[in-house]
Amino acid sequence: MSRPGIEWYRGVEKLRVKKDLENNPELIDRLGWYKERFISWCAGQRLIYEADIFDEVAEFEDRFIKSRLYNTDLKLWKKLRKEVFERDNYTCQYCGQVGGELEPDHIIPIAKGGTNDKENLATSCKRCNRQKRDKTLEEFNAWKDAWKAGVANG
Ligand SMILES: [Zn+2]
Numbered sequence: 001m002s003r004p005g006i007e008w009y010r011g012v013e014k015l016r017v018k019k020d021l022e023n024n025p026e027l028i029d030r031l032g033w034y035k036e037r038f039i040s041w042c043a044g045q046r047l048i049y050e051a052d053i054f055d056e057v058a059e060f061e062d063r064f065i066k067s068r069l070y071n072t073d074l075k076l077w078k079k080l081r082k083e084v085f086e087r088d089n090y091t092c093q094y095c096g097q098v099g100g101e102l103e104p105d106h107i108i109p110i111a112k113g114g115t116n117d118k119e120n121l122a123t124s125c126k127r128c129n130r131q132k133r134d135k136t137l138e139e140f141n142a143w144k145d146a147w148k149a150g151v152a153n154g
Contacts, residue, residue, distance in 0.1 A: 006047070013043035020053040027057050034064075080104070080118065088123035094132065094140070101126040109134040 017039045021028050031038050038060050045056065084104045091098045093105075105124035108114030111134045124132065132140045 013046040017042040092125040093122040094128040
């Protein structure tokens, strides 16, 4: 008989993680529908090192849930969106447009390590948001200056 492969170990780890979670119903609540994803991720982690189930949940949330909130937890994202718009009086923070089609913009883009914290979100009109894309504020301002200079020169 051949020796068990990595998938076998992963299966064993998955069962262990499931058992840990069953003993901690509050963590199951916290994970919600990410539970299966968490179990797979955790099993992978446990093949490398042993960690406390609470630490693992916290790390998983930091790495996968918080950074991808707007893709995955629509309800929470909609609530956050509304809070950001209200805080900014439904005014685009980049050009001053009031109302219209507004979107929350990540001041420091997610791709560059920004978070979904309210402090990192600014109300933006659709046009400014499309132009800013994944630029930082500095890059966006430089881009706008270059664009204006281009218009003036040509
Ligand atoms: Zn704007």
